[in-house]
Amino acid sequence: MSSIKHTVRAKAVTLKTARGRKPSSQRWLQRQLNDPYVQEAQARGFRSRAAFKLLELNEKFHFLKAGITLIDLGAAPGGWTQVAVQKINPRHTGGKVIGIDLLEIQPITDATLIQGDFLETNQRQKIKELIKEKVHVVISDMAASTIGHANTDHLRTIALAEMAFNFAREVLMPGGTFISKVFQGGTDPELLKEMKRHFKTIKHVKPQASRKESPEMYVIALGFQQ
16 A cells, blocks of 8 residues: 555544535535645645646656655646655755646745646747756646546546656657546547557556545556657
């Protein structure tokens, strides 16, 4: 079991009033109040429970190293960026952490944050001007808004993963790492085939910090090669 799991403990919280709340809202709030990862994220100052997913993935694959350059796609609200800054320590190592999202991201010390679409040419150019050279890691926790239809939700999220992969191919240095959210069942066969052409190792992992009912998992691509 991950050592991170041992540090996360639930403290039961009861919803004191349901007045004015729909049953679905009550269930969501009750789950949030009693989610040990939500509680621990708040205790550690992380902006989202998703921070623990990245911590788990890094504990297993060791891709976050002091001094590297990393790009976080779909970074809002900033949980993954916060973890990256902690591990890379840009202020003292010369590394860089760059986050981009369509939504505004509140400032994170030692991270460069961009509000925009990484698919737009001007935003890509902005990122390339910031990095000046190739990067070590590209991460993406992007997921399309779900509509409740499993196949459609899967296809939309895979499309985002493919876009992130294509961007990663533009900016990764040899030996670099790419990580992206996909849905249960893993990466689309055609995308997986293409990824295998450009990375030495491909793994699929569902972190313990992912909710059991969530269909999400992550593809980890190691050892980038043109």
